[in-house]
Amino acid sequence: MKSWILDESPGDYRFGTIDLPDPDPGQVAVRVVASALNHMDLWVTRGMPRPHVPHVPGADAAGVVEAVGEAVEDVSVGDEVVVNPAVSCRSCPVCLSGESPLCADFGILGEHRWGAHAESVVVPAANVRPRPPGRSWEECAAYPLAYLTAWRMLRRARLRAGETLLVVGVGGGVSSAGLVLGAAMGARVVATSRDEAKRARALELGADEALDSNQDFGVRADVVFENVGAATWDRSLRALAPGGRLVTCGGTAGSKVEISLPRLFFKQHEIIGSTMGSYAEFDQVTALVAQGLPVVVDEVVDGLGSFPEALERLQAGAQLGKIVIRH
Ligand SMILES: [Zn+2]
Structure with missing residues (x-):
């Protein structure tokens, strides 16, 4: 697939081709329709943190399911979904108590695992949810990480x-x-x-x-x-x-x-x-977005090739809200 790739950290992104792994039994592959930028996209290029390389950036995605693992029952090819960027084991006592951001295996899309500034992304089936009806693809890509994080912060406070x-x-x-x-x-x-x-x-x-x-x-x-x-x-x-x-x-x-x-x-x-949020908190913000909660999109850039231009805008700090790439 075509993707933005980081070959070393610190380092610079290149636009190239990389093999997307087949989904494991419990995973799904999503063809990304829109992805959103986060400061993590900059930090991984500075080695803070240093991801496993080669690395694919991008924590926020919305798209269409294009493949499902053999054990996946509740997600089908063709489903329009948003991706929850907070991945944990979902089976340890910490996760089962509802505190998955504290799981020892907690990871973030685009930091600990390949992300969404690519044609496709593979995630656990538990990390996709039906796209909130009535909201644009850009809004669906813009809210996951930011709204999940903010919602947990306000709950914890x-x-x-x-x-x-x-x-x-x-x-x-x-x-x-x-x-x-x-x-x-x-x-x-x-x-x-x-x-x-x-x-x-x-x-x-x-x-x-x-x-x-x-x-x-x-x-x-x-x-x-x-x-x-x-x-x-x-x-x-x-x-x-x-x-x-x-x-x-x-x-x-x-x-x-x-x-x-x-x-x-x-x-x-x-x-x-506070950091990120739990699976239940992701469902809660998704419900709020489905009810019409404003999603603040600053700018939409056209085409995956526009990632460097979007990164420059993020770095300049000129935005209010999210910068989204329409793939
Ligand atoms: Zn866990």
């Missing part, structure tokens, strides 16, 4: 209707998902961005207020939604109301941060880490 949610740095896919999910959950959402156009877009997407990321956040938030890291960390913590929870899934602008212990314990703050 115990966000409730009526609470104030501060979404820091609203440009990225996970942050924009946090905004629309928080608004859908009935929270008062305050978004921040350095960019005036993104602040205006955040208000259109349902934020109640939009602040400049470069200034102090004059807000008392019950939940702070972070994946910026060092650049905003101190102001994010200062914005927490007494008893507030800060939830983070990463640090795109610096991973080393400081914590003031007196502020942490006097104000009884919680700092919560």
Whole structure:
């Protein structure tokens, strides 16, 4: 199949031909109709992390099932599906307790296994779900990783209707998902961005207020939604109301941060880490998307060959929401 391929990490992508393995008994092969970009697509080229090579990038996909393993019963050739990028064993006690992101065998499409910036991708049958009706292929490719991650973050932070949610740095896919999910959950959402156009877009997407990321956040938030890291960390913590929870899934602008212990314990703050989501959480966000939850697509590029152009846009940070490749 035609695919983007990383032969070494650190290294650069090349567009070439690679043999797609036949699906194992419990797997399916999906012909990718649309795939979406994630920062992981950049990080694997820098050796952080370093995937097994040759590697095929791409965590987000929607497409049509083209082959099924012999043990697969509930998925058929021709099914239109979205792919859950979070893969785990589904049989260990951790998975059976519903906490599959903590499974020892947990892996992510496009990081630990071949991904979706290719003509086809092979995944466990349990990782495909019927495409939410009424949504475009681009929307179906845009939501899986970002919305799964944001949904688990808000669940872990115990966000409730009526609470104030501060979404820091609203440009990225996970942050924009946090905004629309928080608004859908009935929270008062305050978004921040350095960019005036993104602040205006955040208000259109349902934020109640939009602040400049470069200034102090004059807000008392019950939940702070972070994946910026060092650049905003101190102001994010200062914005927490007494008893507030800060939830983070990463640090795109610096991973080393400081914590003031007196502020942490006097104000009884919680700092919560979160990554990806469980199979049940994927079904929950898929149900919300099927019900009409906004999926924030920034730009669609045409053809698998446009991946480098899309990567440049991701790297420039000019987007609000997801960048999608229509294959
Ligand atoms: Zn497991």
